Amino acid sequence: MTAINSELAKELNEFGTFDFSACYNCGNCTAVCSLTTEDESFPRNMLRYSMVGLENDIKVSLKPWLCYYCGDCSTYCPQNAYPGELMMTLRRWLTSRYDWTGLSGLLYKSAVWNIFAFLLVAAGVIVYAAFNSFDLAEIMHGGHLFEMIAIAGVFAAILFPNIIRMWYFTIIKAGIKAPVKLYLKPIGSFFVHMFTQKRTLSCNDNKFRWFEHFILVIGYLSLLFITVFLNWFETQSLFINLLGYFVSAVVFIVTFHFIFERIRKTKEISKFSQPSDWLFVIWLFLMGITAFLVRLFIDLNILEHNIWLYLVHLIILAQWALLIVPFGKWTHFLYRSFAMYFQKIITDHSGFSGN
Amino acid sequence: MSKRIGVYICRCGGNISDYVDVDKVKGAIEKEKDVVLTKTTMFACADANQKEMEKDIQENDLDDVIVASCSPKLHLTTFRAVTVRAGLNKFNYYHANIREQVSWAHSDDKPGATENAIRVVKAAIAKMRHAKPLKPIKIHSKKAVAVLGAGVAGMRAAIALAAMDCEVYLIERNHFVGGHTAQWEELFNSEETGKNVISRLFHELLLYKNITIYTGAQVIENAGHIGDFMLKVRVEPAYIDEIPDPLEIKKAIEVCPVEVPDSFNFNLTQRKAIYRNNPEEFPEKTVIDIKNCTRCGECEKVCKSINFSQKEKIITLHAGTVLFATGFDPYTPRENEFGYSRISNVITLPQFMRLIALCDKKLIYKGKEVNKIAYVYCVGSRQPDGENKYCSRYCCTAAIFTSINVRKKYRNIANYHFTRGVRTYGKQEVYYNESLRMGDVYLQSFDHELPVVYQKGNKTLVKINDILTEQRELELEADLVVLVTSMVPREDQSTASLFKLPKGRDKFLKEIHMKLRPVETVIDGITIAGTCQGPMNIAESVNSSLSASAKAFSYISKGELELEPIVASINKNLCSWCNACYEACPFDAINKVDEGSKSYAVINNSICKGCGMCLPVCPYDAIELITYSNREIEEMIDMLAKD
Numbered sequence: 001m002t003a004i005n006s007e008l009a010k011e012l013n014e015f016g017t018f019d020f021s022a023c024y025n026c027g028n029c030t031a032v033c034s035l036t037t038e039d040e041s042f043p044r045n046m047l048r049y050s051m052v053g054l055e056n057d058i059k060v061s062l063k064p065w066l067c068y069y070c071g072d073c074s075t076y077c078p079q080n081a082y083p084g085e086l087m088m089t090l091r092r093w094l095t096s097r098y099d100w101t102g103l104s105g106l107l108y109k110s111a112v113w114n115i116f117a118f119l120l121v122a123a124g125v126i127v128y129a130a131f132n133s134f135d136l137a138e139i140m141h142g143g144h145l146f147e148m149i150a151i152a153g154v155f156a157a158i159l160f161p162n163i164i165r166m167w168y169f170t171i172i173k174a175g176i177k178a179p180v181k182l183y184l185k186p187i188g189s190f191f192v193h194m195f196t197q198k199r200t201l202s203c204n205d206n207k208f209r210w211f212e213h214f215i216l217v218i219g220y221l222s223l224l225f226i227t228v229f230l231n232w233f234e235t236q237s238l239f240i241n242l243l244g245y246f247v248s249a250v251v252f253i254v255t256f257h258f259i260f261e262r263i264r265k266t267k268e269i270s271k272f273s274q275p276s277d278w279l280f281v282i283w284l285f286l287m288g289i290t291a292f293l294v295r296l297f298i299d300l301n302i303l304e305h306n307i308w309l310y311l312v313h314l315i316i317l318a319q320w321a322l323l324i325v326p327f328g329k330w331t332h333f334l335y336r337s338f339a340m341y342f343q344k345i346i347t348d349h350s351g352f353s354g355n
Numbered sequence: 356m357s358k359r360i361g362v363y364i365c366r367c368g369g370n371i372s373d374y375v376d377v378d379k380v381k382g383a384i385e386k387e388k389d390v391v392l393t394k395t396t397m398f399a400c401a402d403a404n405q406k407e408m409e410k411d412i413q414e415n416d417l418d419d420v421i422v423a424s425c426s427p428k429l430h431l432t433t434f435r436a437v438t439v440r441a442g443l444n445k446f447n448y449y450h451a452n453i454r455e456q457v458s459w460a461h462s463d464d465k466p467g468a469t470e471n472a473i474r475v476v477k478a479a480i481a482k483m484r485h486a487k488p489l490k491p492i493k494i495h496s497k498k499a500v501a502v503l504g505a506g507v508a509g510m511r512a513a514i515a516l517a518a519m520d521c522e523v524y525l526i527e528r529n530h531f532v533g534g535h536t537a538q539w540e541e542l543f544n545s546e547e548t549g550k551n552v553i554s555r556l557f558h559e560l561l562l563y564k565n566i567t568i569y570t571g572a573q574v575i576e577n578a579g580h581i582g583d584f585m586l587k588v589r590v591e592p593a594y595i596d597e598i599p600d601p602l603e604i605k606k607a608i609e610v611c612p613v614e615v616p617d618s619f620n621f622n623l624t625q626r627k628a629i630y631r632n633n634p635e636e637f638p639e640k641t642v643i644d645i646k647n648c649t650r651c652g653e654c655e656k657v658c659k660s661i662n663f664s665q666k667e668k669i670i671t672l673h674a675g676t677v678l679f680a681t682g683f684d685p686y687t688p689r690e691n692e693f694g695y696s697r698i699s700n701v702i703t704l705p706q707f708m709r710l711i712a713l714c715d716k717k718l719i720y721k722g723k724e725v726n727k728i729a730y731v732y733c734v735g736s737r738q739p740d741g742e743n744k745y746c747s748r749y750c751c752t753a754a755i756f757t758s759i760n761v762r763k764k765y766r767n768i769a770n771y772h773f774t775r776g777v778r779t780y781g782k783q784e785v786y787y788n789e790s791l792r793m794g795d796v797y798l799q800s801f802d803h804e805l806p807v808v809y810q811k812g813n814k815t816l817v818k819i820n821d822i823l824t825e826q827r828e829l830e831l832e833a834d835l836v837v838l839v840t841s842m843v844p845r846e847d848q849s850t851a852s853l854f855k856l857p858k859g860r861d862k863f864l865k866e867i868h869m870k871l872r873p874v875e876t877v878i879d880g881i882t883i884a885g886t887c888q889g890p891m892n893i894a895e896s897v898n899s900s901l902s903a904s905a906k907a908f909s910y911i912s913k914g915e916l917e918l919e920p921i922v923a924s925i926n927k928n929l930c931s932w933c934n935a936c937y938e939a940c941p942f943d944a945i946n947k948v949d950e951g952s953k954s955y956a957v958i959n960n961s962i963c964k965g966c967g968m969c970l971p972v973c974p975y976d977a978i979e980l981i982t983y984s985n986r987e988i989e990e991m992i993d994m995l996a997k998d
Contacts, residue, residue, distance in 0.1 A: 001818070001828050001829075001830050002827060002828070002829055002830065003829075003830055003831070003832070004771060004796060004798075004829050004830065004831040006769050006771075006794065006796055009794055010794075019792060021791055021792060021793075021794045021795070021796075022788065022791045022792045023791070024777075024787075024791060024797075025797075025799075025823045045824070045825065048823055048824045048825075049824070051796055052796060052798070052821070052824055052829055054824070054827075079788070079791070
């Protein structure tokens with residue numbers, strides 16, 4: 001026996017969805033979905049859970065992560081209930097539920113809190129710079145140090161505990177008692193999914209978008225590794241420098257295209273953008289472009305006289321690392337990959353235990 | 356006496372001639388006595404053949420015509436019209452069915468089918484030897500209509516008929532007109548309230564000098580027939596003189612010590628034994644509910660207009676036709692059906708609608724504010740185990756429309772609909788859509804697993820196996836449970852019984868043909884309109900009432916009526932009034948006549964339907980049915996059964 005709770009629907013509306021209550025249960029969305037299967041059927045049941053408020057059932061479900069938002073369900077919905085947008089919203093809602101700090105929910109729901117947090121981080125960077133008398137070398141050294149500390153810190157304090165919580169909700173609370181070997185088996189495919197998002201290819205007409213997304217993931221990860229860990233750009237080799245410029249240019253163009261799509265609103269996936277969506281793509285773009293400019297200014301030897309540029313870059317970087325990565329949309333990189341991993345464990349387990 | 360009979364045998368493009376040798380049939384009957392013309396034809400119903408028939412009839416001076424072809428249901432009227440165009444009486448035509456009853460039925464036996472066809476046609480000839488031209492029975496019809504029931508359907512019909520210059524007697528059992536419509540606030544598919552509609556209709560009624568409204572009135576006796584129904588109507592007095600002093604009346608109501616449940620508010624409130632109309636009702640007057648009055652005399656002390664000496668009146672009205680618009684009763688749930696009458700916060704939709712009308716800023720029931728409302732649908736409709744198998748069709752829309760209004764009128768309302776599938780048909784679907792978009796929760800159960808309303812401590816819970824959520828058992832704690840009740844036939848059907856109106860399996864009054872004759876009854880001159888016929892919303896009721904008005908008007912518009920002449924006739928020399936036919940007649944068409952020492956039966960031709968029920972019960976064979984006399988039928992049988 002489960003209590004009907006219509007408060008959940010109200011909360012979900014704060015996370016971005018709207019009009020999903022218009023659903024009259026025809027099931028077209030599930031019928032047209034190219035990723036739904038008999039065992040893992042969605043999105044209609046997710047709309048239903050949301051409507052009657054089966055909060056716990058959604059919390060232990062991986063289904064929102066198994067949807068890659070081709071948008072067919074929204075296109076073919078006769079009631080304009082936008083099931084695709086509900087699935088998107090549920091991913092935001094789940095992110096807030098996995099996050100032990102509770103900050104995710106706050107930032108997803110409130111634009112005011114977002115502005116406050118972003119301003120706070122910016123102020124922190126400027127205070128830090130002032131503390132160092134706006135000395136470029138000093139600040140750059142600190143910035144580099146910050147990158148490493150932030151990545152390690154955010155992962156250890158926020159992301160890792162949140163992944164554990166996700167595991168706890170979706171595996172342990174769901175009553176899956178899988179032996180260790182079931183955890184070991186899908187590790188390979190876990191990394192494949194993490195870096196290729198190959199499940200997207202099963203979506204209808206999503207090939208180009210998958211390719212763009214793939215370029216972005218690989219591009220930004222490479223840039224991250226190159227700049228943070230390897231310092232390859234310190235090299236004098238003309239070839240590597242030119243290659244660096246070229247790769248950066250491609251990545252910026254693709255990022256800009258993502259922003260442009262959200263402005264144009266022609267596809268279901270880009271029709272309804274929440275602050276978290278805008279922040280993610282715009283900050284990705286700004287971060288790249290400022291890093292690129294910083295690099296260019298260094299190469300042209302004019303950064304000394306344009307210290308503001310580095311400060312802007314550092315502010316964006318700090319906002320990205322301290323807000324968007326741990327609490328914002330960046331987390332989908334992890335949760336999607338782990339969802340595929342956990343789902344595989346669950347499927348193997350049900351086959352293993354003969355249910 | 357010899358006759359001149361023409362026979363046409365139709366091939367029906369092979370439908371008949373593939374199995375029946377039509378030429379052989381022609382050969383077999385050509386030489387029959389009285390047959391002067393025999394033809395086969397490819398399609399008897401074709402225009403060219405019809406013209407040829409007309410010519411044949413005139414040139415050969417035919418007395419009677421037979422077409423052997425399809426079922427008379429298909430083309431009897433077609434060929435009757437042909438004979439009439441050629442100057443004959445339509446009763447000089449006979450339609451012999453050799454398709455449905457012969458060629459199609461015996462396609463495996465061609466010689467047998469041909470033989471069968473020959474006999475069918477010969478029987479037809481035997482019958483036509485006796486055929487006489489008949490004239491329709493003409494009766495006088497009074498240009499007056501009695502409309503029974505002054506709800507929205509009755510009032511609308513009265514206005515329509517009055518506008519066509521009929522005398523209208525609008526007879527309402529209650530002291531006020533308006534029916535259930537007066538009880539509703541906002542109406543769906545309309546910008547108006549029930550009060551608006553009833554007030555508009557009532558004031559329009561008053562404009563017509565030819566409408567007489569009788570309130571507190573009931574038909575207690577019916578005699579007569581189409582064209583002239585004689586109705587005895589009992590009119591209850593108000594026990595208050597006309598135009599009383601308003602202040603005195605107000606005082607009289609105040610001092611009355613008797614309180615009874617107010618049926619206008621479905622017993623949610625109490626009223627006195629002396630009471631005024633609700634603001635939604637008309638005419639505006641005060642009446643004494645004599646059944647509940649204790650005659651304590653308190654009101655008489657303060658009001659001079661109280662007059663207990665008023666007597667009920669019996670008046671006699673003559674009307675050419677009667678229009679039934681006697682309405683419905685809302686279904687009353689059984690004891691403990693979904694907790695009704697056991698759990699205090701379980702009410703019906705009509706009660707809920709009155710509750711909203713009575714609550715202003717906050718929705719309060721029994722002292723508690725209501726926020727979470729559970730609506731249980733199909734209560735009294737589509738009963739898996741009960742008798743009401745039908746869908747009441749108005750209730751889904753009414754419930755959803757009401758739930759939308761509740762949300763708009765009060766704050767913090769959450770609606771939960773426990774349905775068995777939503778049927779907001781037609782334009783009403785927009786309300787369902789609006790309600791969904793407002794965030795109302797809809798749940799659905801199977802017929803065999805209805806929701807359960809129960810109490811746990813002081814909580815009222817509704818439990819359902821929701822088929823929309825993987826049949827999960829879901830539970831809601833509700834502040835108020837609204838049972839969306841159906842429409843049922845009036846419990847008191849005494850007036851319909853006076854007129855011997857037939858009822859359907861659902862116990863609503865029954866029309867002749869659901870699709871083609873939807874407002875007529877098998878009792879000539881009686882039409883039905885609105886919810887006495889079955890569940891309808893207001894628009895549908897008015898639709899049917901206007902349709903019934905048009906039909907009713909057609910009975911009386913000419914002042915004269917033509918009835919089919921196929922009736923029973925009694926040979927008074929053979930009859931000695933044994934009463935058997937009188938008992939057998941389903942239409943009360945037989946009367947006893949005393950002539951000196953002799954008594955015999957006579958048929959009232961205006962009422963007789965020619966059903967033949969009286970024929971076999973007559974011990975003296977004194978009754979014959981015109982066009983179906985014993986001799987005609989016997990001779991037909993002889994031809995059919997001849998070796």
